Amino acid sequence: MKRRHPWLACAAACLCACTTVGPDYRVPDHAAVRAAAANGPLQGAKAPGVAIAPVPDDWWRLYDNARLDRLVEQALAANTDIRAASANLRRAVALLHEVESENLPQGGASASVSRAQLSGESFLQTTKPPVFNLGDFGFGVSYLIDFFGKLARADEAALAGAEASAATLDMVRVTVAAQTVRAYVQGCAATHELAAATQQLAVQQRTLDATGRLVDAGRGEPADVARERARTEALHSTLPTLEAARSAARHRLALLLGKPPAALPEAEVDCHAEPTLRVPLPVGDGAALLRRRPDIRQAERELAAATARIGVATADLYPSISIGASAGLTGVLSHLGSGPTARWSVGPLLSWSLPTNGVRHRIHRHEAAADAALARFDGAVLRALQETETALSAYTRELERHDALHAAREQAAEAARLQRRLQQAGRIPYLAHLDAERTLADAEAALAASEGHVAARQVDLFLALGGGWQAGGKVAAINATGNEKND
Template sequence: MRRSRVWLACAVAACLCACTTVGPDYRVPENAVVRAPAANGPLQGAQARGVAIAPVPDDWWRLYEDERLDQLVARALAANTDIRAAAANLRRAVALLHEVEAENLPQGSASASVSRAQLSGESFLQQAQPPVFNLGDLGLGVSYLIDFFGQLARADEAALAGAQASAATLDMVRVTVAAQTVRAYVQGCAATHDLHAATQQLAIQQRALDAARRLLAAGRGEPAEVAREHARAEALRATLPPLEAARSAARHRLALLLGQAPAALTEGDVACAAEPTLRAPLPVGDGAALLRRRPDVRQAERELAAATARIGVATADLYPSIRIGASAGLSGVLSHLGSGPTARWSIGPLVSWTWPTNGVRHRIHGQEASADAALARFDGVVLRALQETETALSAYARELERHAALHAASEGAAEAARQQRRLWEAGRLPYLAHLDAERDLAAAQAALAASAGQVAARQVDLFLALGGGWQTAPKLTTVPESMNEKND
């Protein structure tokens, strides 16, 4: 008996020493796009006017030095409904991680039952029927699954990677909310700026219409000229309602981003007369920093890690499952419970092995295909991140060029208007000719105002593509520390 126990202990020790983790160990594949030198070098548009190769600040919206905007972004990051939903999804993923981790712990059980029963005499090979008994059963058990082939370890890896992907999703939502809040604020400011420029145009056109009417009343004008000036005035007046609607829509969009009803956000909360501007070149960094910073890249990489770990989970089904357990209790006639004959106990391993004819290998092939798909998605996200950033850089640089040209045109129109005014004041130019110069200036200023709004919008597009703005957000206390570690 003692020799059999020794052999059993030796067998268990040998099995423990032979523990291995089946399935591929995860690392970013060598052929992944994220490892390509072209993806980690300088951005092509980083040499353009208005940008600088410098690290992107965490809270990039503070570069505008607009206190009202800073407060709006802070409120949005604290109360936005999409962020709340993403945070809840992260908590769910962390709970699943802890649930999987708990499988590595010993499992305990307890049972108790009382019954009045008539046992079958025939089941005991007796002809006489046993009497009716009051039966009782009390028991305690504990078991532990020995992870010989790493199924639980791979499941932990998959769950951890899934939680990290959810954390990256939350960061991505924060990036989007911050950018959309700045965008809505900028659009409201741009609409106000455009409305002011259009109002100026309308005021000058109204002066031209009044002058044409006075000339007609004095017999020095034509009805066609009055009709033409009136048509121009009405065309300018028609541009005002859409601008008013755009300003209201921006305010309502801000209320949504702040998690408030439209009526809760007043005009004073978002009032601004012109778009916020940057006082220094926009920092863009390089490709390597971009890929480390963008949450969607981290999310796709973690999803690839989870898919790779699930291959190991499926592969472990090819091997036996071994659980060591022990139980003890009392079973018998209720009035005899606690006496020696009612005691029971057991200890030993339980081995179960399902022959791999039930589709296990096909499940493994399916998980391998899922990992290939995850790698393709990861490559696509990396390429999309670079494409979006390069496109945003190009659009921003071209809009800056256009804005510079419109600024020069506005200065030229202003100079022409000053000269025309001096000629009119000297009596050397008709009043209507002077008004034409004023109208040209107002049109140039309106085009410049519209371009300023486009410049600000292109800045937001570029900041969104750069993926900053989540780093300074508070971390959830339910997130394990291991989720904040860098994964190779």
């Protein structure tokens, strides 16, 4: 049987022999994320106050504080940074769909009508042709055979870019959740420290009054009054700073919630003591940390995208092969539809630009970009470990300091109790009793400040651990159709 269209067989052979140029992506063996030391236990995981347990998705619920839970939920739903990151993710998904559409047949249609006079010379005639009403109607379709995998690599790069955007959104959720808890804790700590400072000031005012009475009675020196008044004013000067810190925390909360400051009443975020964990702080291990941190996932996906772009550039070294077909009517307008005006064509098209237009340099540029992406990936891994170990050390050391200050406060309270009994029995002067009360007030103020530091170090550690994005609502996951689904 005679073969009438041999080019069809050639096209079929090309389809069967399609290959994909450029490097296939995999995480390099020498990447920091594969190091055994990076995947082992955290150095401070055995310290008191922490536990080698999985970090919960909604870690802020460990505080068992309904108001704090509500604030975090509101922030994750309305924060402006999350809205911007969500929009960037939608843009990345749209780009993915745009790139995927290049794998589909491309078609188009055209129509034109004109009144024209053709050139006689163009037909090697000396007479002037008449004026015609001309028409042209047609449609065409073409399909690019991805013989060398350029479109496949472009799809890989676009998909990795969309997944990197999803990881960026997750990182923003982590940050917003942590910053919301931090702002709430800072407001509570400022209120707590303000109460302790007010108590210090009250004890100091009593000391100043007692010293003044002694001087008036001729049993003291005026310098004693000046010294106590200086202490009183110094304590009084700390109150505005604490009040400003409390207001600033409320204003930060309003920003995180996507509200103007006036729209967040003080009563809605009012608290007088820092929230405390009901269980030891869970930290997990290095392997879980590297899987959980969204910035590491983002850096890894950016490395995958950079690697795929090498293949896109490499494919430009090879010919481009497409199959096309077109049909239409061209001729005098009044004759359109008749046999002589019909036209059609079908066949392959091969185009090839010689690699003298900078293609190899473009490949080298993308190779260098991939090397830089690998360095950023390694840096993200090392930075995650450094931040976590530093935050863990700071938290455990602050716990030790807090325990020492708590013991000091208990001793100061016992001393004040004993001094009160002695003063009531008339065995020591009233100022000696006030001095013990002042020592107790100072110890309580130091303990209040430490409790604020402990809560802040807890938030730092939770932020370094990278938890919170899983429970942040809708987590983008690109499926086969490119739609979003709940993770």
